[in-house]
Amino acid sequence: MGLSDALAKYAVDQAHVLLVELPGHWLTRVAAEQHIRERGWLPVSTPANADVLAVCGTSGPEMTAVVARLWDQMPGPRARVEIDAPHLAAAFDRAEAELLDVGGQQDDSRSRAAVPDGEPHRDEHREVHHGGHHRGGHGGDGKGGDTDQVGRAQHAGMDHHEQGGQGGNDDHGGMDHSGMGHGGHGAREDQDGMERHEHDRQGGMSHGAMGHGGMGHGAMGHGGMGHGGMDHGAMGHGGMDMAPAGIPLAQGGEDRDGLEMDVLHLRMGPVLPHWPAGLVLRSSLQGDLIVDAEVTLVDARLPCDQGDVSYPDVHHRAARRCDNAAGLLALAGWDDAASRARRLRDRLLTDRDARKAAEGLARLHRRIKRAWLLRWSLRGVGLLTEADLARLGLPGHLRGDTCDRLLCMIERATADIAGPDGGSSGASDPVSIVKVCDLVRGLDIATARLVVASLDLDPLPAASEVAHA
Amino acid sequence: MPDTVTTVPAGWALAAAAILGLLATFAAVLDGVFTARAAGAGPSGLTRPFGELARLMRQRRRTTVAADTLLWRIGSSGLLFMALMIVTVVPLGEWTLFDLDVGVIWFNAMDVLAWAFVWLTGWGANSVHSLVGGYRFLAHGLAYELPLMFALVAPAVAASSLNVGTVASAQADLWFVVWMPVAFLVYCTGVVAIAVWGPFTPALGSDIAGGVTAELSGADRLVFQGGRYALLAAGAAFAVPMFLGGGAGPVLPGWAWVLVKTVALLAVFVWLRRRLPAFRPDLFMEVGWLVLLPAVLVQDLLVAVVAAWRA
Numbered sequence: 001m002g003l004s005d006a007l008a009k010y011a012v013d014q015a016h017v018l019l020v021e022l023p024g025h026w027l028t029r030v031a032a033e034q035h036i037r038e039r040g041w042l043p044v045s046t047p048a049n050a051d052v053l054a055v056c057g058t059s060g061p062e063m064t065a066v067v068a069r070l071w072d073q074m075p076g077p078r079a080r081v082e083i084d085a086p087h088l089a090a091a092f093d094r095a096e097a098e099l100l101d102v103g104g105q106q107d108d109s110r111s112r113a114a115v116p117d118g119e120p121h122r123d124e125h126r127e128v129h130h131g132g133h134h135r136g137g138h139g140g141d142g143k144g145g146d147t148d149q150v151g152r153a154q155h156a157g158m159d160h161h162e163q164g165g166q167g168g169n170d171d172h173g174g175m176d177h178s179g180m181g182h183g184g185h186g187a188r189e190d191q192d193g194m195e196r197h198e199h200d201r202q203g204g205m206s207h208g209a210m211g212h213g214g215m216g217h218g219a220m221g222h223g224g225m226g227h228g229g230m231d232h233g234a235m236g237h238g239g240m241d242m243a244p245a246g247i248p249l250a251q252g253g254e255d256r257d258g259l260e261m262d263v264l265h266l267r268m269g270p271v272l273p274h275w276p277a278g279l280v281l282r283s284s285l286q287g288d289l290i291v292d293a294e295v296t297l298v299d300a301r302l303p304c305d306q307g308d309v310s311y312p313d314v315h316h317r318a319a320r321r322c323d324n325a326a327g328l329l330a331l332a333g334w335d336d337a338a339s340r341a342r343r344l345r346d347r348l349l350t351d352r353d354a355r356k357a358a359e360g361l362a363r364l365h366r367r368i369k370r371a372w373l374l375r376w377s378l379r380g381v382g383l384l385t386e387a388d389l390a391r392l393g394l395p396g397h398l399r400g401d402t403c404d405r406l407l408c409m410i411e412r413a414t415a416d417i418a419g420p421d422g423g424s425s426g427a428s429d430p431v432s433i434v435k436v437c438d439l440v441r442g443l444d445i446a447t448a449r450l451v452v453a454s455l456d457l458d459p460l461p462a463a464s465e466v467a468h469a
Numbered sequence: 470m471p472d473t474v475t476t477v478p479a480g481w482a483l484a485a486a487a488i489l490g491l492l493a494t495f496a497a498v499l500d501g502v503f504t505a506r507a508a509g510a511g512p513s514g515l516t517r518p519f520g521e522l523a524r525l526m527r528q529r530r531r532t533t534v535a536a537d538t539l540l541w542r543i544g545s546s547g548l549l550f551m552a553l554m555i556v557t558v559v560p561l562g563e564w565t566l567f568d569l570d571v572g573v574i575w576f577n578a579m580d581v582l583a584w585a586f587v588w589l590t591g592w593g594a595n596s597v598h599s600l601v602g603g604y605r606f607l608a609h610g611l612a613y614e615l616p617l618m619f620a621l622v623a624p625a626v627a628a629s630s631l632n633v634g635t636v637a638s639a640q641a642d643l644w645f646v647v648w649m650p651v652a653f654l655v656y657c658t659g660v661v662a663i664a665v666w667g668p669f670t671p672a673l674g675s676d677i678a679g680g681v682t683a684e685l686s687g688a689d690r691l692v693f694q695g696g697r698y699a700l701l702a703a704g705a706a707f708a709v710p711m712f713l714g715g716g717a718g719p720v721l722p723g724w725a726w727v728l729v730k731t732v733a734l735l736a737v738f739v740w741l742r743r744r745l746p747a748f749r750p751d752l753f754m755e756v757g758w759l760v761l762l763p764a765v766l767v768q769d770l771l772v773a774v775v776a777a778w779r780a
Contacts, residue, residue: 004527007526008527010519010523010524011523011526011527013516013520014517014520014521014524015524016524037510037511038510038511039511040511044679045679046678046679046682046683048682048683048685048686048690049679049682049685049686049690051524051528073531075529075531075686075687076528076529077527077528077529109529247534247535266597272678274676285597287604288601288604288605329746330675331674331675332747333668333670333671333674333745333746333747334745334747335504335507336743336744339507339508339509340507342508343508343509371746373745374746376752377747377748377749377752444751445601445676445677446605446671446676446677446749447749449676450676
């Protein structure tokens, strides 16, 4: 085993980490990012490229399901840790040891299926539903977890989260037949973070159009048991393969030019880098254009988990601004400036030298102002006039386009550390997440991500705010 | 420098591949160092590509539900193939593997393949994010491809030949980069674009969870990412006979000059990545058609007039 041990050692020296930030735990996430970097590890944006899954905070039932799916999508060797700020290093040491344990990883690999399939993921479902029942059985909310950002899951057997108790399937029945709206609860949600979601919905919608009444609703709507049902549907349609691998094809809709175009349903969040933690945007896409959107918060019905959300300290507030700016810069593809903003953020959190921080902020501000290429690329993106702000009830600092808002973030951070005389930003009204869907409708994904990042949101509380656009 | 190039036996292809591999490794090391320096903490980044190699070799290959596996694998390994094919026509001083009469067209034929390979990688995974990434690449392609083709026309017209060796030796007096800078810049833009590098990374953007690479793991990811570095290196190497005078230079032998110039241009490409924000595909479309294409056509016209006047 000499060679594979050596390979493992070398590989683990720069493990890649998928960070899952739970609402209210952004400081933990920031500390984890710092720690990862010091170790020489790298944060990544997709489970396909991750060796370690690090969950910042304690997850509620919905989030647990999401995390379970992400875990399932990781190729392995893999390790998973829950972290909280004081015990960061210990947690990552544990992950490292787990990754280095060649035997253990081989066992893990053997216990998983080689080929992903559409089988229902019973553990996961049980978990979601249990959660629901414990909290008073809102089982029909149809939000069961298919909320990760990535496409297909691997369908491997899950060897963790063993739970007793059956009855997951009964739950499905109850939920799935409502078809469209709650499609997310189908068993097929195991296959895919988002396209599946689309298909669930489409399944619900499509049977009418296909006019195969008996089979239609039965087979598709109850797609909870999905796989079989879908295949059946496909067979019923003779040569037309309406459901390759148990996933029905997307249905068309009129696009903005009045042409027929496939509609795809995509969930963005809650695990998405540079995205407000806990925010879930369910969007309908034509091409990569968002034609409709709906916003929810993950685990919204839980009693508010404060986490480390309260940050009265001005340095923390300024650091949050820098974190938001770093996210926006990273989305704009300017890696150097994003690294700089992140370093500034870390300095604000660790070292309390206001003067040095102000200098750093001024330098970053100048640099962004001089970057004509960045200004050109963000020019006019998500332009908000006074009238728009008043109509949407947004705070004044969001005026202008995305580039103006980026500069404003730095200015607000500077004002924060300058103290009350500098006109601290703390007093401004929080941006209601409900507004997000109004802002992103009609934009393509890239622009929508930029606009959401430019809103300079404070950490979202786990409030029960739900909106439909 | 000699006016003709010697075709070496096919066995030397291995040496060419090894040189390409070394150049790609150099690019990866350099990128690792720049990234580590910007992060301001942690190790130097010198060993990052090697650790990444070990990590991806150890990682399990992953598939997705209803993936179009064949096309997916073809796409993800395609970039490396393209790079290898491109270097076959690049003369290393006086030696070349493949002294093709239409070597310039050969490069063009290879770079167009990027459209298919990158898009197929996005398509094959059967996942929304990677497909969106694939289409972002095509949108960039619509903007960079024609300017790139016309940029390659300029040296060929000036040398009155499509043979890469002849183009290189036509620059004995004056390098083409000096009197056709627009064509050179547009060519560099095109190379960076086919390698999905720098400002052309929206196809792999973090806003869509890695886009085309969102579902790649293990060996597939290794080959795709390695292919990007190799393409960047091959593009830099091809620029040397086309614009930078081939093996011309004092003291050192021709092959050494080719390598030195390649490494220098490659280092600039790598350095650019972190310095520039991404070109959003919709905006770059305007630039491609309204700025780059007219500019490079004017360049071609000037070169043609000069060539006709000389003749």
